[in-house]
Amino acid sequence: MNLDSPTPHGFLLGGDLPVNRIGFGAMRLSTNGFTGPARDPETGRAVLRRAVELGVDHIDTASFYRSDDGTVSANALIRDALHPYPAGMVIATKVGPSQTPDGGLRQTTDPAALRPMIEANLETLGVDRLDLVYLRVGMMDPPHGESVAERFETLAALRDEGLIRHLGLSNVDTGHLAEARAIAPIAAVQNHFHAGKRDDVELLTACEEAGIAFVPFFPLGGGTSDLTGDGIARVAERHGATVPQVALAWLLASSPVTLAIPGTGSLTHLAENMAAGSITLTPEDLSALA
Known part of the structure; x- marks a missing residue:
């Protein structure tokens, strides 16, 4: 097993x-x-500043994270609240989807569309190089059998130009991962995975064997899955914790390469999420959550 060493x-x-x-x-x-x-931008800036105070040094964003009317965007809030960025701050973004005029999202398979997306992220975040860029493939379910080679080659070329430090993949399967790794190194994979949705165990195992970070989106379900149940409720009660906190603790316990990126627009939920890092699940807990 070739894991990056703990720090x-x-x-x-x-x-x-x-x-x-x-x-x-x-x-x-x-x-x-x-x-x-749109949400209140001042609240968003306050959440970001407090996140850094609580130890956050890895922020996951995208240029298409913005309100339907375009007045509030995540990248602009990050830049307003945190630029110049604290030493050690890692900002990850993703390209592939783009926002339509009516506020919806569409997915591109055109490699030529990726450079403008990278340039938009550089400008809105106020950086000369992006720390980590995921190629988002499809929207919610991996498009099995669809090649990512041309798009990933484009991102690899942009990395060679110095615009990107590390490359990642999002919403993919093990075939996509193997195809992309033949082109350039992969630093992280981001798929829909949490305590109530464990379809991608094979992909997680592949990442663990290669020392690639596995960074699930919707780590608390994202409103698409119910995390409640007798097992997780009992574990939460034993620890004096909430169900979402135990769900995050389970995610971190599931593999040494998993990273959690819970999102919120609430200062209260932010504090709750960060406190999950202090929960150590016992073998009994893990058995109850199996």
Whole structure:
């Protein structure tokens, strides 16, 4: 097993970026989901500043995380709240989807469309190089059998130009991972995975064997899955914790390469999520959650 060595921060992303294993997902800063009406931008900036105070050094974002009317965007909030960025701050973004004029999202398979997306992220985040860029393939379910080679080759070329430090994949299967790894190194994979949705165990195992970070999106279900149940409720009660906190603790316990990026637009939920890092699940707990 070729795992990146543990650090005081928790994990070496890409082999050279130390990060805490609980980071922050920026999707809910601008809206309460992929799309929707604008949230209060000052609250979003306050959440970001507090996240850094609580130890967040890994923020996951995207240029298409913005309100339907375009007035509030996650990237702009991150730049407004945190730029110049604290030393050691790692910002990951993703390309592939783009927002339509009506506020919806569409997925591109055109490699030529990726450079403008990278340039948009560089500009809105106010950086000369992006720490980590995921190629998002499909929207919610991996498009099995669809080649990612041309798109990933484009991102690899942009990395060679110095615009990207590390590359990742999102919403993929093991075939996509193997195809992309033949082109360039993969630092992280981001798929829909949590305590109530464990379809991608094979992919997680492949990442663990290669020392690739596995960074699930919707680590608390994202409103698409019910995390309640007798087992998780009992474990939460034993620890004096909430069900979401135990769900995050389970995610971190599931593999040494998993990183959690729970997202929220609430200061209260932010504190709750970060506190999950102090929960150590026992063998009895893990058995109850199996």
